[in-house]
Amino acid sequence: MKPCRRSHQFVWLASSLGSGLWLLLTLALGSCTNAAPPADPYAAYRPALKAAFQQDLDLLGLVPRYAISATLDPTKNQLFGSARITVPNNSNDPWTYLIFRLYPMLRHYGGNLVVQSALVEDRPTPFVYISENTAVRLDLDVPLLSGREVSVTLTWRLEFPRWNDQTAVYALFGHSQQMVSLPLFYPALAVYTDGPTLGTGQWWLDIGSERGDSAFHPISLFSVTLTLPASWVAVTSGTEVASEPIGDQARRVYVTGPSREFLIHASPLFNQVTTEAYGTRVTSYYLPGEEAAGRAALRYTAQALRIYSDRFGGYPFVDLRVAPAPINYRGMEYPQVILLGVETYGRFRDRLELLAAHETAHQWWYQIVHNDPVNDPWLDEALAEFSMRLYIQDLRGNDQAEQLARQRWRAPVEGLRSRSQDAAVDQPVQAFLNGSQYETIVYAKGAIFWEIVRERVGERQFDRFLRSYVERYRWQIVDTEQWLNELNTLSDPALFTLFEEWIRQPPPVGAP
Numbered sequence: 001m002k003p004c005r006r007s008h009q010f011v012w013l014a015s016s017l018g019s020g021l022w023l024l025l026t027l028a029l030g031s032c033t034n035a036a037p038p039a040d041p042y043a044a045y046r047p048a049l050k051a052a053f054q055q056d057l058d059l060l061g062l063v064p065r066y067a068i069s070a071t072l073d074p075t076k077n078q079l080f081g082s083a084r085i086t087v088p089n090n091s092n093d094p095w096t097y098l099i100f101r102l103y104p105m106l107r108h109y110g111g112n113l114v115v116q117s118a119l120v121e122d123r124p125t126p127f128v129y130i131s132e133n134t135a136v137r138l139d140l141d142v143p144l145l146s147g148r149e150v151s152v153t154l155t156w157r158l159e160f161p162r163w164n165d166q167t168a169v170y171a172l173f174g175h176s177q178q179m180v181s182l183p184l185f186y187p188a189l190a191v192y193t194d195g196p197t198l199g200t201g202q203w204w205l206d207i208g209s210e211r212g213d214s215a216f217h218p219i220s221l222f223s224v225t226l227t228l229p230a231s232w233v234a235v236t237s238g239t240e241v242a243s244e245p246i247g248d249q250a251r252r253v254y255v256t257g258p259s260r261e262f263l264i265h266a267s268p269l270f271n272q273v274t275t276e277a278y279g280t281r282v283t284s285y286y287l288p289g290e291e292a293a294g295r296a297a298l299r300y301t302a303q304a305l306r307i308y309s310d311r312f313g314g315y316p317f318v319d320l321r322v323a324p325a326p327i328n329y330r331g332m333e334y335p336q337v338i339l340l341g342v343e344t345y346g347r348f349r350d351r352l353e354l355l356a357a358h359e360t361a362h363q364w365w366y367q368i369v370h371n372d373p374v375n376d377p378w379l380d381e382a383l384a385e386f387s388m389r390l391y392i393q394d395l396r397g398n399d400q401a402e403q404l405a406r407q408r409w410r411a412p413v414e415g416l417r418s419r420s421q422d423a424a425v426d427q428p429v430q431a432f433l434n435g436s437q438y439e440t441i442v443y444a445k446g447a448i449f450w451e452i453v454r455e456r457v458g459e460r461q462f463d464r465f466l467r468s469y470v471e472r473y474r475w476q477i478v479d480t481e482q483w484l485n486e487l488n489t490l491s492d493p494a495l496f497t498l499f500e501e502w503i504r505q506p507p508p509v510g511a512p
């Protein structure tokens with residue numbers, strides 16, 4: 001062991017030069033004593049994050065960690081899985097049970113997920129299906145106190161639906177057109193929200209509808225070992241850190257940084273092209289004969305990543321992927337993956353660019369800053385939709401952006417008003433009459449509100465506002481009240497009047 005003769009000098013220097021240096025010197029002194037450095041609990045996940053965002057892991061605190069092993073058999077439409085899940089209690093309440101959501105059991109997912117065994121700290125634990133079989137409850141022998149963790153091991157079998165192969169089919173979950181989409185193929189820890197007083201918190205058990213998104217997640221970390229036929233190309237969340245052939249199968253290992261969920265989307269038909277954008281590897285997958293559209297999707301996604309990184313704060317991850325999916329001309333966002341309906345690579349090719357721009361924006365509004373998609377859908381959807389305006393403005397100028405706003409948002413909203421179908425934006429998905437009203441109100445009218453805010457506060461202050469929103473709620477969940485607190489930082493009471501007018505109450509017919 002080397003003597004540490006310079007310690008006193010360092011301490012004196014540190015006390016006279018400030019706290020940042022103090023930290024550095026404390027670390028230097030620590031190494032001087034030859035004490036073993038503490039093991040890095042996040043070492044396994046670091047490959048998923050760019051160097052400038054490694055500190056996100058260090059600042060994350062205790063979050064659920066999933067170590068999943070899954071075997072996918074696309075010929076039998078089955079997946080067998082097991083997971084060891086470290087569950088921290090981040091609430092103020094003690095937990096006497098845990099809830100895991102079984103999203104494949106949602107009617108519009110059409111899957112069947114059977115939990116085969118459950119262990120808590122390696123002891124077999126009884127579980128019951130609740131909430132129309134869309135969740136299991138595990139009763140704990142000993143309450144899990146606030147700030148403590150428990151280890152849960154689950155095994156399950158998943159049967160996923162085989163839909164027909166028409167390109168017009170909308171198959172968010174399951175097998176269609178030689179693609180298998182498996183978001184949430186595992187039991188997913190439910191969100192727990194503290195109540196107004198101790199002991200009044202609740203687990204989130206809502207059952208969404210096909211109209212909007214259905215899944216709500218605490219931020220988590222994943223390591224996933226996936227075994228699938230070697231000829232199948234897997235498009236996943238995270239970054240691949242290992243792969244090996246096992247006969248005609250391939251075993252691939254992925255890790256994520258902070259992530260809402262882990263997606264597996266796979267096909268034996270995918271080809272791929274890649275590019276680099278601000279230190280992120282962007283990969284675009286495409287089906288045979290659609291290389292031009294695949295290259296275009298790559299370009300749009302990389303452009304969107306750069307524009308939004310400049311506007312909202314950097315994209316933190318090493319990988320971003322874009323791929324076609326059996327969801328007709330619609331899109332869907334997942335952590336580090338955007339899926340675009342197969343028809344936008346062909347018949348509806350003119351929709352590909354804006355769809356890619358909308359879905360890429362969800363990497364900020366959904367993945368980094370999250371919200372309840374069933375009860376507060378406007379929080380991410382209106383902003384993802386509005387983000388497209390920034391994309392067009394930065395690429396093609398303000399006139400084109402104005403045209404987009406007029407055609408895509410103002411004209412449909414005026415149409416709804418002329419039919420007396422205007423409604424408040426800030427409503428649960430189920431409150432809307434139909435899909436068309438939901439999309440026009442939540443997406444288009446919500447985006448118009450964002451436009452009005454931007455016009456009022458000016459572009460520079462608006463950009464600062466969005467960046468500070470991302471920073472304050474980074475990897476967290478917001479609700480509308482918290483969002484209003486954030487709006488309050490702009491110190492303009494007129495914004496609340498506009499919020500009441502545009503988000504809470506339908507304005508009178510004939511208003512601009």
Ligand SMILES: [Zn+2]
Pocket residue numbers: 358359362381384
């Ligand atoms: Zn969206």
